[in-house]
Amino acid sequence: MNWTKxxxxxxxxxxxxxxxxxxxxxxxxxxxxSFCEESNRDEFDRxxxxxxxxxxxxxxxxxxxxxxxxxxxxxxxxxxxxxxxMAIPRGTSVQDAGAQFQGITTKEFQAxxxxxxxxxxxxLAKRGDYWxx
Amino acid sequence: MAKIIGxxxxxxxxxxxxxxxxxxxxxxxxxxxFDGYEPAKAWLQExxxxxxxxxxxxxxxxxxxxxxxxxxxxxxDIYENADEGxxxxxxxxxxxxxxxxxxxxxxxxxxxxxxxTCQEMKVDHGFVNPIRALYGTHDVWPVTTIPLAVNxxxxxxxTAARCFKLGQALRRAVExxxxxxxxxxxxxxxxxxxxxxxxxxxxxxxxxLECMDRIASDPEWFTKFSNSEIMRRAGTEGIExxxxxxxxxxxxxxxxxxxxxxxxxxxxxGAGVLVLENTL
Numbered sequence: 001m002n003w004t005k006x007x008x009x010x011x012x013x014x015x016x017x018x019x020x021x022x023x024x025x026x027x028x029x030x031x032x033x034s035f036c037e038e039s040n041r042d043e044f045d046r047x048x049x050x051x052x053x054x055x056x057x058x059x060x061x062x063x064x065x066x067x068x069x070x071x072x073x074x075x076x077x078x079x080x081x082x083x084x085x086m087a088i089p090r091g092t093s094v095q096d097a098g099a100q101f102q103g104i105t106t107k108e109f110q111a112x113x114x115x116x117x118x119x120x121x122x123x124l125a126k127r128g129d130y131w132x133x
Numbered sequence: 134m135a136k137i138i139g140x141x142x143x144x145x146x147x148x149x150x151x152x153x154x155x156x157x158x159x160x161x162x163x164x165x166x167f168d169g170y171e172p173a174k175a176w177l178q179e180x181x182x183x184x185x186x187x188x189x190x191x192x193x194x195x196x197x198x199x200x201x202x203x204x205x206x207x208x209x210d211i212y213e214n215a216d217e218g219x220x221x222x223x224x225x226x227x228x229x230x231x232x233x234x235x236x237x238x239x240x241x242x243x244x245x246x247x248x249x250t251c252q253e254m255k256v257d258h259g260f261v262n263p264i265r266a267l268y269g270t271h272d273v274w275p276v277t278t279i280p281l282a283v284n285x286x287x288x289x290x291x292t293a294a295r296c297f298k299l300g301q302a303l304r305r306a307v308e309x310x311x312x313x314x315x316x317x318x319x320x321x322x323x324x325x326x327x328x329x330x331x332x333x334x335x336x337x338x339x340x341x342l343e344c345m346d347r348i349a350s351d352p353e354w355f356t357k358f359s360n361s362e363i364m365r366r367a368g369t370e371g372i373e374x375x376x377x378x379x380x381x382x383x384x385x386x387x388x389x390x391x392x393x394x395x396x397x398x399x400x401x402x403g404a405g406v407l408v409l410e411n412t413l
Contacts, residue, residue, distance in 0.1 A: 011332070011361075012331070015329060029198055080369075080370070085218030094328050094401060098333035102333065117338070117398050120395075131169050131406075133169075
């Protein structure tokens with residue numbers, strides 16, 4: 001097995017979801033996808049370890065799931081949208097997860113986001129070709 | 134004959150649906166974002182398209198990773214929304230037009246776009262939220278809708294150039310349909326954002342503004358980027374912007390720019406609303 005290298009692999013702090021990730025983490029993503037059904041979410045909550053076994057999620061993958069280690073899951077090949085099916089109903093928003101990935105608080109993560117929009121309405125008003133209220 | 138009257142872009146983030154459902158659209162955080170939809174809503178009210186083709190990506194509701202079509206077209210009379218794992222109440226089902234869809238599918242395949250045809254297709258927030266933002270929420274939706282799903286989730290995903298060509302073929306497919314129908318195309322998702330990894334929270338306002346300008350006036354500019362270049366600049370989830378090119382390809386080269394609205398940040402993204410009109 002020899003996975004082809006890609007020019008996106010050196011983007012820092014980024015795990016592009018491609019065949020290599022999708023292949024290795026297939027059982028994990030299948031488990032995450034199953035959370036679209038409420039009965040599956042309940043079954044997982046009753047016994048997470050048994051639920052991992054049922055889906056063939058083992059080794060490091062199982063450890064990450066049981067520890068709710070979202071960065072570990074992501075690096076191991078979880079798809080971000082599929083991971084959201086586990087995180088969001090258990091109280092971890094996408095912004096909480098983003099903060100965890102960076103080791104900062106959600107408030108700090110949100111402040112960094114807000115900073116990107118500073119002065120934007122004024123700038124667009126000056127341009128004149130944008131709607132501005 | 135059917136005619137494509139124009140195209141609209143819209144973010145499709147889940148938070149938009151939540152803000153509408155929880156009556157938050159006039160809260161300070163959301164007000165500027167939603168107010169910027171009003172001219173787009175007014176344009177739709179005035180033009181009254183019969184059909185909206187919604188170009189979006191499925192985030193793991195209809196498609197699992199066992200089978201990932203690059204392009205998939207809804208070919209049914211009804212499309213249902215469902216629980217995506219967040220225990221939200223699904224919105225009312227959407228009315229499709231199977232005869233129209235199958236015509237489009239036939240013409241696209243004739244033009245060597247070998248799309249996947251879907252007689253059952255659950256539609257997720259990527260499809261639902263732009264419609265809610267542009268029409269409000271209804272028990273009976275005021276427009277017939279056709280889902281056109283593009284894989285932006287699992288690489289390899291199609292290039293921006295390929296999406297642009299699909300849009301051009303889509304226009305020929307729609308405009309060879311015999312019934313007199315007014316059709317609008319929604320290009321959804323984007324603009325720059327990254328949800329995953331230590332680089333989460335990326336928004337590139339300069340790139341977004343250039344996309345807003347160039348996709349309207351010079352879309353070929355965007356088709357020259359590789360997907361790696363787009364992800365490096367606009368984030369891994371910013372790759373969704375390729376779907377705007379499907380919409381843009383379905384319009385004439387020189388379009389009338391009816392409305393241009395950009396807001397950042399909203400949730401984790403830069404969000405752009407373009408209303409572009411075909412004048413020919």
